[in-house]
Amino acid sequence: MNCGTCTECCKSSQGLFLHPEQGDAVESYRHTSAFNQEGNPVYLLETTPVGACVYLGETGCTIYERRPLLCRTFDCRKHYMILPRQDRDNLVRLGLSSRAVFNAGRSRVKTLSDEERAECAQTREEFFS
Ligand code: SF4
Ligand code: SF4
Numbered sequence: 001m002n003c004g005t006c007t008e009c010c011k012s013s014q015g016l017f018l019h020p021e022q023g024d025a026v027e028s029y030r031h032t033s034a035f036n037q038e039g040n041p042v043y044l045l046e047t048t049p050v051g052a053c054v055y056l057g058e059t060g061c062t063i064y065e066r067r068p069l070l071c072r073t074f075d076c077r078k079h080y081m082i083l084p085r086q087d088r089d090n091l092v093r094l095g096l097s098s099r100a101v102f103n104a105g106r107s108r109v110k111t112l113s114d115e116e117r118a119e120c121a122q123t124r125e126e127f128f129s
Contacts, residue, residue, distance in 0.1 A: 016070065020043065029068065
């Protein structure tokens with residue numbers, strides 16, 4: 001999606017996960033690692049003490065041409081539309097998403113096409129009803 005000047009995803013202390021199984025070259029990024037509940041390793045972009053991505057510069061992403069999958073594909077409008085309110089609240093509470101990102105998505109929902117909205121509604125129906 002066209003984010004314009006918004007950088008909420010990059011500075012909002014949400015989980016900036018890397019996806020090596022889908023092509024992210026983990027070692028090429030400054031990152032941290034941990035283990036999930038299943039004992040498998042997970043990798044996240046390193047963040048500053050205030051929770052921003054270390055690659056966020058004054059005018060935006062400093063590695064834009066090689067930004068990882070999540071940064072290339074995440075769409076806050078769909079994130080907002082697909083998740084029920086309780087799940088959004090839980091993700092914020094767990095530090096896996098941010099209120100600012102959900103607010104950004106809500107304010108941009110009108111820019112989704114009718115087809116995209118229908119897809120979001122169908123996904124929400126499949127996973128959350
Ligand atoms: S919150 Fe939305 S508009 Fe802002 S950077 Fe993230 S995806 Fe882009
Ligand atoms: S790599 Fe770039 S686009 Fe991705 S979170 Fe960091 S600053 Fe934002």
